Amino acid sequence: MQELLERIMKEQDSFPAAQKQVAAYVVDNYYQIPFLSITALARNIGVSDTTIIKFCNQLGFSGFGDFKKVFSDYVHSELTMYNKISRSSLSPHSEHSPFSEVLEEDTANIQSTLTNPINLDNMDHLIQMIQSAKGIYALGGRSSSALAEHLASTLRYLGLQVHTMTGGVGDYLDQISTISTENLVIAFCFPRYTKLIVDSLRDLHEKGIPIVLITDTGLSPAYPYADLVFHCSVTSSAYFPCYASCMSLINAICRGAGAALNPNASLHVRDLEKQLLERGIFL
Known part of the structure; x- marks a missing residue:
């Protein structure tokens, strides 16, 4: 996800005007993307669903769902404590010392x-x-x-x-x-x-x-x-x-x-x- 956001920031000036709005919103609110439908995202930004799709295509994604998955994976793997607790190696039966x-x-x-x-x-x-x-x-x-x-x-x-x-x-x-x-x-x-x-x-x-x-x-x-x-x-x-x-x-x-x-x-x-x-x- 970090690579994707860095790419968006780097290429933002080359996007059409409406897609620039999408880029700016995504960079500032990336943590909200997993919880938004394409319609809700378009409404928040003030653009059309088609603009969102074209933005995703510009970045090499087949559509919004493919684009959204990158952010969803990040949220589930990095921001949810439960996932880290469940896979933590620091358990009584771990082969590795906590130290x-x-x-x-x-x-x-x-x-x-x-x-x-x-x-x-x-x-x-x-x-x-x-x-x-x-x-x-x-x-x-x-x-x-x-x-x-x-x-x-x-x-x-x-x-x-x-x-x-x-x-x-x-x-x-x-x-x-x-x-x-x-x-x-x-x-x-x-x-x-x-x-x-x-x-x-x-x-x-x-x-x-x-x-x-x-x-x-x-x-x-x-x-x-x-x-x-x-x-x-x-x-x-x-x-x-x-x-x-x-x-x-x-x-x-x-x-x-x-x-x-x-x-x-x-x-x-x-x-x-x-x-x-x-x-x-x-x-």
């Missing part, structure tokens, strides 16, 4: 993430954005909120003004409304993508607020709203993503920020450590 499987997958994901050319090229730009921002907001939905909090707490250790977005929908909107164009938003968004996060990033993007997105692939629905994107490999044979590469990327970001902020960061860490020791925070 060896996790070691193999984590190592592969970390290597893929930390050698990704896009990530390498974007690191210096991110550090500049961190340095120039008057305030930084880290956000993530569900399990990604833990990643946001870890990034925020580590950057605060360097003396930066970093806030995490928390609370219910109402509180979240209250916090979003206080972010200005002088701030920087760093967002985590992984499958299954949290609607609140994607909608918030869309609103922030429309206000012209700088956004750095940490996600899995260019197929992320949050992708169009980011000014800078880092890709984390979260591939896992289990029924939950592997976030080891995200932690490694956060470590790299914080190291880079610490080096760029030195000696101010060093002075802040020294003073903070002194206060922590004086107040008996550590044993």
